[in-house]
Amino acid sequence: MTLTVQKVPKHLKKYTAEQHYHTYTPINHAVWRYVMRQNHHTLKDLAHEAYTDGLRASGITIEKIPNVDEMNEALAPFGWGASTIDGFIPGVAFFEFQGNGVLPIATEIRKLENIQYTPAPDIIHEAAGHAPILCNPKYSEYVKMFGEIGKKAIASKEEHDHFDAVRHYSNLLEKGDATEEEIKAAEQNVKEKEVAIKGVSEAEKVGRLYWWTVEYGLIGTVDDPKIYGAGLLSSVAEGSNILSPEVEKRPFDVQEMVNTSFDITKPQPQLFVCESFEQLIEGLKEFAQEMSFMKGGTESLDKAIQSENVATAVFSSGLQVTGIFSDRITDENGDLIYIKTSGPTNLAFDHQELSGHGTDHHSDGFGSPVGKLKDLGKSLENLTDSELEAQGVMVGEETTLEFESGIVVTGTVKDLVRKDSKVVIVSFENCRVTLGDDVLFEPEWGVFDMAVGTDIVSVFAGAADGEAFHSIVESEPMETPALPELTSLEQLFQDVRNVREGHIADPESELERVLDELQVISNDDWLLRIEIFEILVAKKLSCTLLDRVTDELNHVKTLDEEWNTLIERGIKVAKNAPLISE
DSSP: OOOOOOOOOGGGGGGBOOOOGGGOOHHHHHHHHHHHHIIIIISTTTBOHHHHHHHHHTTOOSSSOOOHHHHHHHTGGGTOEEEEEOSOOOHHHHHHHHHTTEEEEESOOOOGGGSSOOSSOOHIIIIIIITGGGGSHHHHHHHHHHHHHHTTOOOOHHHHHHHHHHHHHHHHHHHOOSOHHHHHHHHHHHHHHHHHOOSOOHHHHHHHHHIIIIITOEEEOSSSEEEOOHHHHTOHHHHTTTTOTTSEEEEOOHHHHHTOOOOTTSOOSEEEEESOHHHHHHHHHHHHTTSHHHHOHHHHHHHHHHHTSOEEEEETTSEEEEEEEEEEEEOTTSOEEEEEEEEEEEEEETTEEOTTOSTTTBTTEEEEEOSOBTTOSSOGGGOOHHHHHHTTOOTTOEEEEEBTTSEEEEEEEEEEEEETTEEEEEEEEEEEEEETTEEEEOGGGOOEEEEOOSOEEEEEESOSSHHHHSOOOOOOOOOOOOOOOOOHHHHHHHHHHHHHTTOOSOHHHHHHHHHHHHHHHOTTOOHHHHHHHHHHHHTTOOHHHHHHHHHHHHHHHTTOHHHHHHHHHHHHHHHHSOOOOO
């Protein structure tokens, strides 16, 4: 059987990035290794069995950062692929990756000082947290379904602005080269953008549901939960803390979850426990019924207008209009009778752009009536050719269409477009569109392409045909970074890795040399000393060296409370888990 590796749609490739695997330093690999050993051995009894079962199957090892190309191949049997991305990406794009069966993985790895948790996306969270459990068929179904639904959620303009601010702030924190003034300014900007957000959009609700399930979800019972959320599986601190009575465990409840906010920079005070992955799927289907893509109508279109971002409105005929919605007209009952976009717009059917109706043709926007024709018992979209002729709708004929709303369209029929036996577009030349004394379209504006449909049945974020709507510019291949020169400390980490992997003839002498140099270079480094401790314990080497590194670790523990916790956890795993050489 030939397995298909999932591919990234062209319009999403702008969010991808090269991994440049060779640029990961020995310290980067050591950070990965520490977290993975903690998770594999400390959390193995707390995690859902699909996590540990899926580690190897997903192309992930404990000893070194995974190669995402290899993960892409390894995930194919489970209907998934993997692609590296550049940090935070918009929610619509993130969910579209997952809806297409592609796991987006950040190329960065957290710094040593952020080893317990980082608010910025990193390869530990994305690869080690998300990938293994996707090997479970039912959970995989849930995440793909979430992607399909999540990408349609409409966010407010203020939320888009807040996302940009959070992305900038998180990147500053993780990269570590920003000044204190820059960080304070970015933090203040986040607060200001957050205050500007009013109400809770459906995108925010979707984000909360995703957070409390895919990121921080528990499964089983409130009294005996197991971890399946990637945020917990990739956080040394929070993953092992779920048993704490201070973390409240609540039963799975969709409405409660979408009404419970979260702070990505702090440990979560409560977690939600589902009974099964099937319950997740049913809960998601239940929530989707409230979303604009299921409801349509004026309220849904208003959300798109308020977002000031690309969205799609679907007519009852099936015609899909994609653009930035800027205005609408309603009747006395509040029902839509006219919609309008500004800027590039395209028309599609079944997520395929209609020929001649791309953004080049509708570059300045699009407008159309919505509703039924006056004194016609049948919807225009359902008329047969003979019924259209009876209404005067024939190519080359001048006709007047009067809608129940009072909108009047007068012009010469230029073209008719049918899809699945329904009329979806009637194009007019020399056309005037009026509503009472208001003129909505003038003949000199060109061809009037009238969308056909009695209602707007669906509204969702993003484009119906993303490949056609978004301009796709092939980027120039980036120059591959040169192999970085190792610092003195990075070289010591590599030397210890060489010992662990059996490449050194006299490991005791080598480790003693490393400790001597480490004392000079960094007398407060705890991670390399833990790695040396592991080797000495596992290989039953020099007791003198073991006593020495233990004393040094005990000293480092007194310098910082967090280091104390990390060292204690590292020692515990070293004493109970064998080394793995690859």
